[in-house]
Amino acid sequence: MTTSLKKRREQKNKDEKKPSEGEHKSEEKPTLKYGPMPTFQGQHIWARGVFIVGALVYVWFNYNKPTETVMAKHKEIYDRKGYILECDDEYKKDVYQYPGCIPKFCGRFVSDKIVTAVESDALYNLAKKVMAMGGSAGGATVMDLNSGALSYNDKFINAYMSDEKFLSPSDKAIFKLVKSKIQNAIADSFQLDLRSIHITRPLFFSRLTAKDAKIPNDEYWHPHVDKDTYESFHYTSLIYLNDFGVDFNGGRFVFMDKIEKSSKNITVEPRKGRVLIFTSGAENCHHVERVTNGERYAMTVPFTCDSSKAINNSQLLG
Ligand SMILES: O=C(O)CCC(=O)C(=O)O
Numbered sequence: 001m002t003t004s005l006k007k008r009r010e011q012k013n014k015d016e017k018k019p020s021e022g023e024h025k026s027e028e029k030p031t032l033k034y035g036p037m038p039t040f041q042g043q044h045i046w047a048r049g050v051f052i053v054g055a056l057v058y059v060w061f062n063y064n065k066p067t068e069t070v071m072a073k074h075k076e077i078y079d080r081k082g083y084i085l086e087c088d089d090e091y092k093k094d095v096y097q098y099p100g101c102i103p104k105f106c107g108r109f110v111s112d113k114i115v116t117a118v119e120s121d122a123l124y125n126l127a128k129k130v131m132a133m134g135g136s137a138g139g140a141t142v143m144d145l146n147s148g149a150l151s152y153n154d155k156f157i158n159a160y161m162s163d164e165k166f167l168s169p170s171d172k173a174i175f176k177l178v179k180s181k182i183q184n185a186i187a188d189s190f191q192l193d194l195r196s197i198h199i200t201r202p203l204f205f206s207r208l209t210a211k212d213a214k215i216p217n218d219e220y221w222h223p224h225v226d227k228d229t230y231e232s233f234h235y236t237s238l239i240y241l242n243d244f245g246v247d248f249n250g251g252r253f254v255f256m257d258k259i260e261k262s263s264k265n266i267t268v269e270p271r272k273g274r275v276l277i278f279t280s281g282a283e284n285c286h287h288v289e290r291v292t293n294g295e296r297y298a299m300t301v302p303f304t305c306d307s308s309k310a311i312n313n314s315q316l317l318g
Protein backbone atom coordinates (compact mmCIF):
# COMPACT_ATOMS: atom_id res chain seq x y z
CA MET A 1 0.00 0.00 0.00
CA THR A 2 1.43 3.38 -0.90
CA THR A 3 1.88 6.02 1.84
CA SER A 4 -0.58 8.43 0.26
CA LEU A 5 -3.25 5.72 0.07
CA LYS A 6 -2.64 4.84 3.74
CA LYS A 7 -2.94 8.49 4.78
CA ARG A 8 -6.16 8.90 2.86
CA ARG A 9 -7.64 5.81 4.57
CA GLU A 10 -6.66 7.07 8.04
CA GLN A 11 -8.25 10.46 7.32
CA LYS A 12 -11.43 8.70 6.15
CA ASN A 13 -11.61 6.65 9.39
CA LYS A 14 -11.17 9.79 11.50
CA ASP A 15 -13.93 11.55 9.56
CA GLU A 16 -16.27 8.61 10.14
CA LYS A 17 -15.66 8.61 13.93
CA LYS A 18 -16.02 12.38 14.37
CA PRO A 19 -19.62 13.10 15.38
CA SER A 20 -21.45 16.04 14.01
CA GLU A 21 -22.33 18.78 16.50
CA GLY A 22 -25.93 17.59 16.77
CA GLU A 23 -24.97 13.95 17.33
CA HIS A 24 -22.55 14.87 20.10
CA LYS A 25 -25.24 16.71 22.08
CA SER A 26 -27.70 13.85 21.87
CA GLU A 27 -25.08 11.36 23.20
CA GLU A 28 -24.59 13.39 26.38
CA LYS A 29 -28.26 13.04 27.30
CA PRO A 30 -28.91 9.68 29.02
CA THR A 31 -31.31 7.75 26.87
CA LEU A 32 -33.84 5.49 28.59
CA LYS A 33 -33.65 1.96 27.33
CA TYR A 34 -37.40 1.41 27.54
CA GLY A 35 -38.46 4.92 26.66
CA PRO A 36 -39.68 7.56 29.11
CA MET A 37 -40.85 6.28 32.50
CA PRO A 38 -44.61 6.47 32.85
CA THR A 39 -45.90 8.76 35.53
CA PHE A 40 -49.33 8.87 37.04
CA GLN A 41 -51.34 11.20 39.15
CA GLY A 42 -50.52 11.11 42.89
CA GLN A 43 -47.24 9.31 42.27
CA HIS A 44 -45.51 11.08 45.15
CA ILE A 45 -48.23 10.19 47.61
CA TRP A 46 -48.01 6.55 46.59
CA ALA A 47 -44.23 6.52 46.98
CA ARG A 48 -44.51 7.98 50.45
CA GLY A 49 -47.19 5.43 51.37
CA VAL A 50 -45.01 2.52 50.26
CA PHE A 51 -42.12 3.90 52.31
CA ILE A 52 -44.25 4.29 55.45
CA VAL A 53 -45.72 0.78 55.13
CA GLY A 54 -42.17 -0.62 54.71
CA ALA A 55 -40.99 1.21 57.81
CA LEU A 56 -43.99 -0.07 59.82
CA VAL A 57 -43.34 -3.66 58.71
CA TYR A 58 -39.68 -3.32 59.77
CA VAL A 59 -40.65 -1.92 63.20
CA TRP A 60 -43.28 -4.64 63.67
CA PHE A 61 -40.78 -7.44 63.03
CA ASN A 62 -38.07 -5.93 65.19
CA TYR A 63 -40.22 -4.69 68.08
CA ASN A 64 -40.41 -8.02 69.92
CA LYS A 65 -36.94 -9.18 68.99
CA PRO A 66 -34.85 -9.73 72.12
CA THR A 67 -31.72 -7.67 72.55
CA GLU A 68 -28.55 -9.68 72.97
CA THR A 69 -25.59 -9.43 75.35
CA VAL A 70 -22.68 -11.86 75.30
CA MET A 71 -21.89 -12.91 78.87
CA ALA A 72 -18.89 -15.05 77.94
CA LYS A 73 -17.03 -14.84 74.64
CA HIS A 74 -15.22 -17.90 73.35
CA LYS A 75 -11.91 -16.07 72.97
CA GLU A 76 -11.84 -14.55 76.46
CA ILE A 77 -10.72 -16.33 79.61
CA TYR A 78 -12.72 -15.56 82.74
CA ASP A 79 -11.59 -16.13 86.30
CA ARG A 80 -15.16 -15.70 87.33
CA LYS A 81 -17.88 -13.60 85.77
CA GLY A 82 -21.48 -13.51 86.84
CA TYR A 83 -24.70 -11.79 87.69
CA ILE A 84 -26.91 -12.06 90.72
CA LEU A 85 -30.65 -12.25 90.23
CA GLU A 86 -33.86 -12.26 92.18
CA CYS A 87 -34.88 -15.90 92.81
CA ASP A 88 -38.12 -17.11 91.27
CA ASP A 89 -40.86 -17.51 93.94
CA GLU A 90 -41.48 -21.23 93.27
CA TYR A 91 -37.77 -21.94 93.47
CA LYS A 92 -37.45 -19.98 96.71
CA LYS A 93 -40.36 -21.90 98.23
CA ASP A 94 -38.83 -25.23 97.28
CA VAL A 95 -35.31 -24.49 98.42
CA TYR A 96 -36.49 -23.07 101.79
CA GLN A 97 -37.14 -26.63 102.93
CA TYR A 98 -33.41 -27.25 103.06
CA PRO A 99 -31.47 -25.17 105.56
CA GLY A 100 -27.89 -24.59 104.48
CA CYS A 101 -28.93 -24.96 100.85
CA ILE A 102 -30.79 -21.65 100.57
CA PRO A 103 -28.87 -19.30 98.29
CA LYS A 104 -28.06 -15.80 99.52
CA PHE A 105 -29.22 -14.74 96.03
CA CYS A 106 -29.92 -16.48 92.75
CA GLY A 107 -27.72 -15.96 89.73
CA ARG A 108 -25.34 -17.31 87.11
CA PHE A 109 -21.57 -17.55 86.89
CA VAL A 110 -19.03 -18.61 84.35
CA SER A 111 -15.40 -19.58 85.03
CA ASP A 112 -12.52 -20.88 82.92
CA LYS A 113 -10.42 -21.55 86.00
CA ILE A 114 -12.22 -24.42 87.73
CA VAL A 115 -11.46 -27.27 85.31
CA THR A 116 -7.94 -27.63 83.91
CA ALA A 117 -7.10 -28.48 80.28
CA VAL A 118 -5.95 -31.97 81.33
CA GLU A 119 -9.22 -32.61 83.16
CA SER A 120 -11.44 -31.32 80.36
CA ASP A 121 -9.47 -33.34 77.78
CA ALA A 122 -9.89 -36.50 79.86
CA LEU A 123 -13.67 -35.91 80.09
CA TYR A 124 -13.84 -35.06 76.36
CA ASN A 125 -12.05 -38.30 75.45
CA LEU A 126 -14.32 -40.27 77.75
CA ALA A 127 -17.41 -38.63 76.20
CA LYS A 128 -16.21 -39.45 72.67
CA LYS A 129 -15.45 -43.08 73.65
CA VAL A 130 -18.88 -43.52 75.25
CA MET A 131 -20.74 -41.87 72.36
CA ALA A 132 -18.96 -44.18 69.89
CA MET A 133 -20.82 -47.10 71.54
CA GLY A 134 -24.16 -45.59 70.53
CA GLY A 135 -25.40 -42.42 68.85
CA SER A 136 -28.80 -40.93 68.15
CA ALA A 137 -30.18 -40.91 64.61
CA GLY A 138 -31.20 -37.32 65.37
CA GLY A 139 -29.24 -34.32 66.63
CA ALA A 140 -28.75 -35.13 70.34
CA THR A 141 -26.81 -38.06 71.74
CA VAL A 142 -26.78 -38.24 75.53
CA MET A 143 -25.24 -40.65 78.01
CA ASP A 144 -26.43 -40.65 81.60
CA LEU A 145 -23.48 -41.63 83.76
CA ASN A 146 -25.77 -42.56 86.60
CA SER A 147 -28.00 -45.07 84.84
CA GLY A 148 -25.84 -45.90 81.81
CA ALA A 149 -28.66 -44.84 79.41
CA LEU A 150 -27.12 -44.01 76.04
CA SER A 151 -28.91 -42.78 72.89
CA TYR A 152 -28.91 -45.40 70.19
CA ASN A 153 -30.67 -44.56 66.90
CA ASP A 154 -34.19 -43.63 68.04
CA LYS A 155 -34.05 -45.30 71.49
CA PHE A 156 -31.76 -45.83 74.49
CA ILE A 157 -29.49 -48.72 75.43
CA ASN A 158 -27.69 -49.39 78.70
CA ALA A 159 -24.01 -48.67 78.09
CA TYR A 160 -23.09 -50.31 81.43
CA MET A 161 -24.41 -53.62 80.10
CA SER A 162 -21.78 -53.70 77.39
CA ASP A 163 -18.62 -55.76 77.91
CA GLU A 164 -16.44 -52.72 77.71
CA LYS A 165 -15.35 -51.34 81.07
CA PHE A 166 -15.10 -47.83 79.76
CA LEU A 167 -14.77 -45.98 83.04
CA SER A 168 -11.10 -46.32 83.97
CA PRO A 169 -9.84 -45.61 87.52
CA SER A 170 -8.22 -42.44 86.20
CA ASP A 171 -11.50 -41.26 84.59
CA LYS A 172 -13.24 -41.79 87.93
CA ALA A 173 -10.50 -39.98 89.87
CA ILE A 174 -10.62 -37.02 87.48
CA PHE A 175 -14.38 -36.79 87.64
CA LYS A 176 -14.38 -36.93 91.46
CA LEU A 177 -11.89 -34.08 91.56
CA VAL A 178 -13.84 -31.99 89.03
CA LYS A 179 -17.11 -32.64 90.86
CA SER A 180 -15.62 -31.54 94.16
CA LYS A 181 -14.19 -28.34 92.63
CA ILE A 182 -17.58 -27.48 91.10
CA GLN A 183 -19.37 -28.24 94.38
CA ASN A 184 -17.01 -25.81 96.13
CA ALA A 185 -17.56 -23.16 93.45
CA ILE A 186 -21.36 -23.46 93.80
CA ALA A 187 -21.24 -23.31 97.60
CA ASP A 188 -18.92 -20.33 97.40
CA SER A 189 -20.91 -18.46 94.71
CA PHE A 190 -24.26 -18.75 96.46
CA GLN A 191 -22.94 -18.87 100.03
CA LEU A 192 -24.20 -22.34 100.91
CA ASP A 193 -23.07 -24.96 103.36
CA LEU A 194 -20.85 -27.20 101.20
CA ARG A 195 -22.37 -30.37 102.70
CA SER A 196 -25.93 -29.29 101.88
CA ILE A 197 -25.62 -29.85 98.12
CA HIS A 198 -25.43 -33.31 96.58
CA ILE A 199 -24.65 -34.42 93.06
CA THR A 200 -27.85 -35.70 91.42
CA ARG A 201 -29.25 -37.23 88.22
CA PRO A 202 -29.35 -37.06 85.29
CA LEU A 203 -25.59 -36.51 85.23
CA PHE A 204 -24.83 -36.70 81.54
CA PHE A 205 -22.61 -36.15 78.54
CA SER A 206 -24.25 -34.58 75.50
CA ARG A 207 -23.21 -34.41 71.88
CA LEU A 208 -25.28 -32.02 69.77
CA THR A 209 -25.24 -31.76 66.00
CA ALA A 210 -27.16 -30.09 63.18
CA LYS A 211 -29.04 -33.31 62.31
CA ASP A 212 -32.84 -33.19 62.21
CA ALA A 213 -34.63 -34.56 65.27
CA LYS A 214 -35.96 -38.10 65.04
CA ILE A 215 -37.41 -38.34 68.56
CA PRO A 216 -38.50 -35.61 71.00
CA ASN A 217 -35.25 -36.17 72.96
CA ASP A 218 -33.30 -34.84 69.97
CA GLU A 219 -34.95 -31.42 70.25
CA TYR A 220 -32.39 -29.86 72.50
CA TRP A 221 -33.11 -26.27 71.48
CA HIS A 222 -36.35 -25.65 73.42
CA PRO A 223 -36.45 -22.95 76.11
CA HIS A 224 -36.86 -24.51 79.55
CA VAL A 225 -36.33 -24.19 83.29
CA ASP A 226 -34.12 -26.94 84.69
CA LYS A 227 -36.08 -27.26 87.95
CA ASP A 228 -39.19 -28.08 85.87
CA THR A 229 -37.43 -30.36 83.39
CA TYR A 230 -35.40 -32.28 85.96
CA GLU A 231 -37.24 -32.15 89.25
CA SER A 232 -34.23 -32.83 91.49
CA PHE A 233 -32.07 -29.93 90.19
CA HIS A 234 -31.42 -26.96 92.48
CA TYR A 235 -28.05 -25.89 91.08
CA THR A 236 -27.04 -26.65 87.49
CA SER A 237 -23.46 -26.80 86.29
CA LEU A 238 -22.27 -27.39 82.75
CA ILE A 239 -18.76 -28.23 81.65
CA TYR A 240 -18.02 -27.44 78.02
CA LEU A 241 -15.70 -29.97 76.44
CA ASN A 242 -14.97 -28.38 73.07
CA ASP A 243 -14.95 -25.05 71.32
CA PHE A 244 -17.61 -22.81 69.79
CA GLY A 245 -16.44 -21.45 66.42
CA VAL A 246 -13.75 -24.14 66.12
CA ASP A 247 -15.32 -27.58 66.63
CA PHE A 248 -18.87 -26.44 65.88
CA ASN A 249 -20.96 -23.41 65.01
CA GLY A 250 -24.25 -22.38 66.57
CA GLY A 251 -24.85 -24.13 69.92
CA ARG A 252 -24.46 -21.11 72.17
CA PHE A 253 -26.12 -21.28 75.56
CA VAL A 254 -28.76 -18.55 75.91
CA PHE A 255 -30.38 -17.21 79.10
CA MET A 256 -33.74 -15.69 78.19
CA ASP A 257 -34.50 -12.78 80.48
CA LYS A 258 -37.78 -10.88 80.58
CA ILE A 259 -37.58 -7.33 81.86
CA GLU A 260 -41.07 -5.91 81.96
CA LYS A 261 -42.24 -6.19 78.36
CA SER A 262 -38.87 -6.56 76.70
CA SER A 263 -36.77 -9.71 76.25
CA LYS A 264 -33.05 -9.95 76.66
CA ASN A 265 -30.83 -12.84 75.61
CA ILE A 266 -27.63 -13.37 77.57
CA THR A 267 -25.35 -15.76 75.71
CA VAL A 268 -22.45 -17.99 76.73
CA GLU A 269 -20.13 -19.27 74.02
CA PRO A 270 -18.83 -22.73 74.91
CA ARG A 271 -15.09 -23.06 75.42
CA LYS A 272 -13.17 -26.21 76.33
CA GLY A 273 -13.03 -26.48 80.17
CA ARG A 274 -15.44 -23.59 80.70
CA VAL A 275 -17.87 -24.11 83.59
CA LEU A 276 -21.27 -22.44 83.74
CA ILE A 277 -23.11 -22.49 87.08
CA PHE A 278 -26.62 -21.22 87.82
CA THR A 279 -29.56 -21.62 90.15
CA SER A 280 -32.05 -23.99 88.48
CA GLY A 281 -35.26 -21.96 88.97
CA ALA A 282 -37.30 -19.88 86.53
CA GLU A 283 -34.92 -16.94 87.05
CA ASN A 284 -32.63 -18.86 84.69
CA CYS A 285 -34.89 -19.89 81.81
CA HIS A 286 -32.61 -20.84 78.91
CA HIS A 287 -32.13 -22.72 75.68
CA VAL A 288 -29.29 -23.98 73.51
CA GLU A 289 -29.13 -22.60 69.98
CA ARG A 290 -29.27 -25.16 67.20
CA VAL A 291 -25.85 -26.33 66.13
CA THR A 292 -25.31 -25.44 62.47
CA ASN A 293 -22.28 -27.65 61.84
CA GLY A 294 -19.81 -29.82 63.75
CA GLU A 295 -20.34 -31.63 67.08
CA ARG A 296 -20.79 -29.86 70.40
CA TYR A 297 -19.76 -31.80 73.53
CA ALA A 298 -20.75 -30.85 77.05
CA MET A 299 -21.36 -32.41 80.43
CA THR A 300 -24.29 -31.55 82.71
CA VAL A 301 -23.38 -31.89 86.40
CA PRO A 302 -26.40 -31.05 88.58
CA PHE A 303 -26.68 -30.61 92.34
CA THR A 304 -29.68 -30.98 94.62
CA CYS A 305 -30.51 -29.88 98.15
CA ASP A 306 -32.53 -33.09 98.64
CA SER A 307 -30.20 -35.77 100.03
CA SER A 308 -32.66 -38.51 99.01
CA LYS A 309 -31.91 -37.62 95.35
CA ALA A 310 -28.13 -37.85 95.75
CA ILE A 311 -26.23 -40.29 93.51
CA ASN A 312 -22.97 -40.58 95.42
CA ASN A 313 -22.72 -44.31 94.79
CA SER A 314 -23.04 -44.23 90.98
CA GLN A 315 -20.55 -46.08 88.69
CA LEU A 316 -18.65 -42.87 88.21
CA LEU A 317 -18.47 -41.80 91.83
CA GLY A 318 -18.61 -45.06 93.78
O1 LIG B 1 -25.59 -28.03 77.03
C1 LIG B 1 -25.94 -26.95 77.47
O2 LIG B 1 -25.30 -25.91 77.30
C2 LIG B 1 -27.23 -26.84 78.25
C3 LIG B 1 -28.04 -28.08 78.29
C4 LIG B 1 -29.28 -27.88 79.08
O3 LIG B 1 -29.87 -26.83 79.08
C5 LIG B 1 -29.80 -28.95 79.91
O4 LIG B 1 -29.27 -30.05 79.88
O5 LIG B 1 -30.77 -28.72 80.62
Ligand SMILES: [Fe+2]
Nearest residue numbers: 224225226286
Ligand atom coordinates in the same frame (compact mmCIF):
# COMPACT_ATOMS: atom_id res chain seq x y z
FE1 LIG C 1 -31.14 -26.78 80.84
